[in-house]
Amino acid sequence: AAKLATWSKRVRVAIDWLLQAVFPRDLVHLKTTTTQRVSRACYQPGEFVFRRGDPATDFYVIERGEVEILDGDVVRATLGPGDFFGEMALLESRPRGASVRARTVLELDVVGRDVFTRMSSALGPLRDLVADAVRRRRIDVWNR
Ligand code: CMP
Structure with a gap:
């Protein structure tokens, strides 16, 4: 659980950094395609x-609320x-x-594909974090 909290914090830091430093808001809004944009939903x-x-087309980070990952009617996981x-x-x-x-009122950071790709190649820890999650999530699916 402690490790998860650290991961969550790291993703959040990366997203904040991305929003403020790498893609200043004006720049983000100048971009035309959705895959190059970061927005809120x-x-x-x-x-x-x-x-x-x-x-x-997008990668999502939860700012507020919870989601259910669904396999048909079966809830595979709840994320916050x-x-x-x-x-x-x-x-x-x-x-x-x-x-x-959405399980509750939900607020998301929506990160376009191109931004996500650039972000994960620039930020090693983020890339590792995402790769780790994919491994764990895939095992969950296989073990069902
Ligand atoms: P994607 O396949 O793009 O869309 C569905 C998402 O659900 C998937 O990416 C993961 O982000 C997420 N997901 C799938 N399986 C799990 C799981 N077992 N636990 C948590 N999240 C999952």
Whole structure:
């Protein structure tokens, strides 16, 4: 749990750094395609962020609230503030492997694919963190 908290903190620091330093707000808004943008999005409880099989363009970090990772009607995991999702489809260039639904009022940082790619190649710790999560999440799926 302590390790998880440290990871969450690191992702958050990376995102804040990204928003403020690497991609100053003005610059972010000058960009044209969604894959190059970082933005915020809000959802109400029960709303879907995306569904299994959807094409993937973004990586998400939870600012506030919780989501459920769904395999059909089965809740595979619940994620909260500082957690991230949507990395698998981007890294593996395939459609979304699970549906993600807001469990509460939800506020997300939405990181476009191009930004995510540049961010993870520039930030070793972030890349490791994401790779670690993918390993653990994939094992979860296999062991089901
Ligand atoms: P992606 O396949 O892009 O979209 C669904 C997301 O759910 C996936 O990326 C992961 O971020 C997340 N996910 C899948 N399986 C798990 C799991 N077992 N635990 C936590 N998150 C998961």
